[in-house]
Amino acid sequence: MKVSSKGEYALRALLVLGEQRGKVVSIQEISNKTLVTVNYLEQLLLQLKKLGYVVSKRGVKGGYILHKDPDEINIGEVIRNLEGPLSPMSCASITKYEPCPLEEGCLLKPLWSLVRDTIAYVLEQTTLGDLLENRISLAKGDDFVVVKRKPGAKNL
Template identity: 65%
Template structure:
């Protein structure tokens, strides 16, 4: 699993919107506070709106805000929606399995599966609220 700039920037935007929970924040402010270019941020926020994490309002007093509570935004779900599967290799992906000619006797497959499971467990048990409060399980 590799988190691209898109995933990183989406999480930055969600964190900032979580800090400003229930306030409409214009995209320029989000961009300034998260160091994400406005044009790229527009694309990311549109995708996050489609996925139900944010809502928007147009106009002079418009902007973006969370459409769910911070406890209801699960980081694993966000990453999967933006980046795809969490598995480090296609042969252990649950949702996007890819066969491998070495798979039947592969001694690495159990390692890749364990990495997938540990990453999924951590991200699926971490909410936006946890990030905001610093409640990250070690």
């Protein structure tokens, strides 16, 4: 799995909108804060709108606003919707599996499956709200990333 500029820039735009929760943000302001061109943002925001993450407002004071609460925007879902499968290899993909002539007895497939599962777990457990509240951190003494939510917060 490789996140392209499309996925990266879309997440940046969602973060800007999340920081301005409830306010209409102009495409120029999003561009200034993300360092992404207005032309490219127009394409990305149109996709995000079609996917139901943002809504647009027309007119002089027009722009974009989040359509969902940041805690309801799952990062794994956003990346899958924009980039496709999370698996690094098609033979290990759950959603876009493609057989390989070397698959039977392949010693690499378990590795690719573990990579897929690890990436999917982290992204699916992360929301836009987690990013906005800086709840992503490396667990001390461990070699994995965790999302630290407040007690009583909903886990995905």
